[in-house]
Amino acid sequence: MSFGGGKAPGFSARWVPLPEGVVLAPDPDVLPAGFRAGGVAAGIKPSGGTDVGLIVCDAPDVTSAARFTRSGTQAAPVLITRERCKLDAIRAIVVNSGNANAATGSQGYQEAARMQGAAAMTVGVPEDQVAVCSTGVIGVQLDGTKVVSGLTAVRPQLRADGIADLQRAIMTTDLFEKRASLEVTLPSGPVVRLAAQAKGAGMIQPSFATMLCFVQTDAALSAQTADLLLGVCVQRSFDRISVDGQLSTNDTAILQASGASGVTIEPESADELRFGEALDALLRHLALLIVRDGEGSRRIGRVTVRGGHGPNVERAARAVANSPLVKTALHGGDPNWGRIVQAVGMALVDTAPLPVDVSIEGVQVCVAGEAIPFDEGDLAARVEGDDVEYTIGLPGDGFETEVFFSDLGHEYIRINAEYTT
Amino acid sequence: MSFGGGKAPGFSARWVPLPEGVVLAPDPDVLPAGFRAGGVAAGIKPSGGTDVGLIVCDAPDVTSAARFTRSGTQAAPVLITRERCKLDAIRAIVVNSGNANAATGSQGYQEAARMQGAAAMTVGVPEDQVAVCSTGVIGVQLDGTKVVSGLTAVRPQLRADGIADLQRAIMTTDLFEKRASLEVTLPSGPVVRLAAQAKGAGMIQPSFATMLCFVQTDAALSAQTADLLLGVCVQRSFDRISVDGQLSTNDTAILQASGASGVTIEPESADELRFGEALDALLRHLALLIVRDGEGSRRIGRVTVRGGHGPNVERAARAVANSPLVKTALHGGDPNWGRIVQAVGMALVDTAPLPVDVSIEGVQVCVAGEAIPFDEGDLAARVEGDDVEYTIGLPGDGFETEVFFSDLGHEYIRINAEYTT
Structure with a gap:
């Protein structure tokens, strides 16, 4: 298994164009001003790969925001962070891969608390300003001693250009890195920086989907603005993807703003709009990389549903994106649109x-629930590309949503059925 | 592809024991008294296999009951049957395979009506006592002329021992037949007969899951009793299985009672209880055969969930049964119980x-959300059998449910991704 090093695809011009005034940063390994990061191998991953990471913001007046999985079986690090960390003032994030510290009960909770305390001492910040994240196998106790040793080792390696080390510390079955750094020229003149590192491939062998995403900016944001922007952008990115429809115990996304650029993003300003567009593009880009890296994924799809009833629009989009029939057809380059009608019917019992309308790659195949003639050869050719657009119309209008999804192929089975614990 | 002929597994003593007083009928090809059936090849299946079937009850005072898919995109035959057929007095059932007549709009509706009318003329019963069923590809117009020709051909072949022909007429990707005939000795003395034929393998290549089930008895039942018994038994059988979590456009189950035995099942009698137990065992047996025949299925699982909140118990059971991670682990013989905890957490956001409890094959692995030590080698050996039991405990008690499910392996991908239209 490869632990990273692969090249991620670039920004997708089709689904995530870079907004006006936003460019890729020329030095992608360098964090925005005010941050340092690092990662070391601490012996948690059986492979011996990098598995403990640390991000610290040197600005005492940092602002932050966070979003977590809604799972009923949240992992210990999620519980600890939600309960014992000031989510609007996160100075440091300690993360390990190779063990999710989930379904580990009170012992796991104590280990997560130990991680939080050790990280606080390592970087000299209050314990309640340290967030804790884990990703890896579920149901195995985490050896906190290894994490503490890792923190000791990572401390002298924390540096402004530590993004690559941090990225490696959060990867599991990911085949390529998921990170990007942007420079955002604000309408009022100054330039701020925005960087993010994510992980997730739908699965962690031998366990399952976890996504983490850490975002840093050198802009100054109020905690309210950070929360608003992260909330909206997570809803439009990580909340709109599916590899296998499985909600993780550990999903965490954190935005930290150091303010080190001296540039403040004022609420409801043109600067905030531009900054928000950049954050939106950044998170959608990383979300699409997760879908693209779904195990065995050959091509990815986007389903867009429109109609007059919001919950039905949402249910239909999720049902199509999570249907193993639609996913296998996508994998096989098969324009089998009957499976889309089936999934919509299942969602809306x-x-x-x-009267459902269906188009694939702009070719309409079903109008008001009835098959219509179309050029089958033409459509077959269109669904053999790297990504496929599905558009579904339900009665009425006023609501529209989208879900990005990976296909379902042999590699998914191989990884999840044939690698046994 | 094989269109039937394979031998179905017998009654599963583990999950579906034969009730007291119930035995397998010695002549399984013979319908209960009062019924005739047949099937012919009418050119709808590209393979040239048997694809048009007919069942007729010769008793004018037949009683019946029916259940249908709740899909929002119900196929034309389902719509026609629900709207234009007396569901409590179904004399005849006309069925075709090879085309689902779904997503076919008004033309499909007319073809389904034509099937109903042609079948009524073929067997000389009123049109509103004919049910129509189809199974096969979605989104392709059905050639009703072929069905009408098939009905002409099947008419002279209708016979009391026509079960095998009928079975072939409803099979699609099924690898083996799904039928059984029972003799039920009632507590009051007489013997009645109960037979059923089902189809379903989770998928129809190149389309998807459809299940049909036809049940006949020579007992006399009131329409109310037929409806009550079918409703309860469908809920405990076909409603409790999942191959891939996909609801079909065409699912239909019909029970017909000819009364030709002269034995009446009185409501709330010991006879009704015995008869109900037999029907329950019959439908659960066929439901398990569908799960066992799910494409690529190597082993099947049963998840039982107990707890104090009915909807949560149901949601958790469905989430585990439909999780691709649980299904791939089952396929691989992998006791990866972290995936079960994840699925439960996803269901109960x-x-x-x-505090969830998890046991696999009687081995407890998680207590109140916390991993406990167990003999890993012992558990690994236990999950390598043909079927695996998962038991989940949620807080509280008073509710219990179960779902039977097939695993997810390469054959599923091969059939659904690699056979392109």
């Missing part, structure tokens, strides 16, 4: 006969 | 920390 007791509504028959439902 | 915003309840963390949830």
Whole structure:
């Protein structure tokens, strides 16, 4: 298994164009001003790879925001961070891979608290300003001694250009890195920086999906602005993807703003709009990389659903994105649109006969629930590309949503059925 | 592809024992008294296999009951049957395989009506006592002329021992037949007969899951009793299985009672209880055969969930049964119970920390959300059998449910991704 080093695809011009005034940073390994990071191998991953990481913001007046999995079986680090950390003032983040510290009960909770305390001492910040993240196998106790040793080792290695080390510390079955650094020229003149590192491939062998994302900026944001922007952008990115429809015990996204650029993003200003667009593009880019890296994924899809009833629009989009039939058809380059109609019907029970419209790559195949003639050869060719667009119309209008999803192929089975513990 | 002929596994003593007073009928190809059936090849299946079937009850005072998919995109035959057929007095059932007549709009609706009318003329019963069923590819117009020709051909072949022909007419990707005939000795003395034929393998290449089930008895039942018994038994059988979590556009289950035995099942009698137990065992047996025949299925699982909140118990059971991670682990013979905790947490969002208990094949692995030590070699050996039991405990008690599910392996991907239209 490869622990990173692969090259991630670039920004997708089709689905995530870079907004006006936003460019890729020329030095992608360098964090925004005010941050240092690092990662070391501490013996948690059986492979011996990098597995403990640390991010610290040197600004005492840091602001931050965070979002977590809604799982009923949240991992210990999620519980600790939610309960014992000031989420609007996170100075440091300690993370390990190779063990999710989930389904580990009170012992796991104590180990997560130990990670928080050790990280606080390592970088000299208050314990309640340290967030804790883990990713890896579920149901195995985490050896906190290894994490503490890792923190001792990582301390002298924390540096402004530590992004690559941090990225390696959070990767598990990821085949390529998921990170990007942007420079944002604000309408009022100054330039601020925005960087993010994510992980997730739908699965962690031998366990399952976890996504983490850490975002740093040198802009100054109020805690309210940070929370608002992160909330909106997570909803439009990590909340709109599916590799296998499985919610993780450990999902965590954290935004930290150092203010080290001296540039303040004022609420409801043109600067905030531009900054928000950049954050949106950054997180959507990383979210798409996670979908693209879904195990065995050959191509990815986007389903867009429009209609007059918001919850139905959402349910239909999720049902299509999570249907193993739609996913296998996508994998096989098969324009089998009957499976889309089936998934929509399953999502919206007791509504028959439902007049649903379906188009694939702009070719309409079903109008008001009825098959219409189309050029099958043309459509077959269109669904053989790297990504496929599905558009579904339900009765009425006013609501629209989208979900990005990976396909389902042999590699998924191989990784999840044939690698046994 | 094989269109039937394979031998189905017998009754599973573990999950579906035969009730007291119930035995397998010695002549399994013979319908209960009062019924005739047949099937012919009418050119709808590209393979040239048997694809049009007919069942007729010769008793004018037949009683019946039916259950249908709740899909919002119900196929035309489902719509026609629900709207234009007396569901408590179904004399005949016409069925075709090779085309689902779904997503076919008004033209499909007319073809389904034509099937109903042609079948009524073929067997000389009123049109509103004919049910129509289809199974096969979605989104392709059904050639009703072929069905009508098939009905002409099947008419002289209708016979009391026509079960095998009928079975072939409803099979698609099924690798083996799914039927059984029982003799039920009632506590009051007489013997009645009960037979059923089902189809379903989770998928229909190149389309998807459809299940059909036809049940006949020579007992006399009131329409109310038929409806009550079918409703309860469908809920405990076909409603409790999952191959891939995908609801079909065409699912239909029909029970017909000819009364030709002269034996009446009185409501709330010991006879009704015995008869109900037999019907329950019959439908659960066929439901398990569908799960066992899920494409690529190597082993099947049963998840039982107990707890104090009915909807949560149901949600957790469905989430485990439909999780691709649990299914791939089952396929691989991997006792990866962290995936079960994850699926439960996903089903019950915003309840963390949830004290969930998990046992696999009687080995407890997680107590109140915390991993406990167990003999890993012993458990690994236990999950390598043909079927695996998962037991989940949620807080509280008073509710219990179960779902039977197939695993997820390479054959599923091969059939659904690699056979392109």
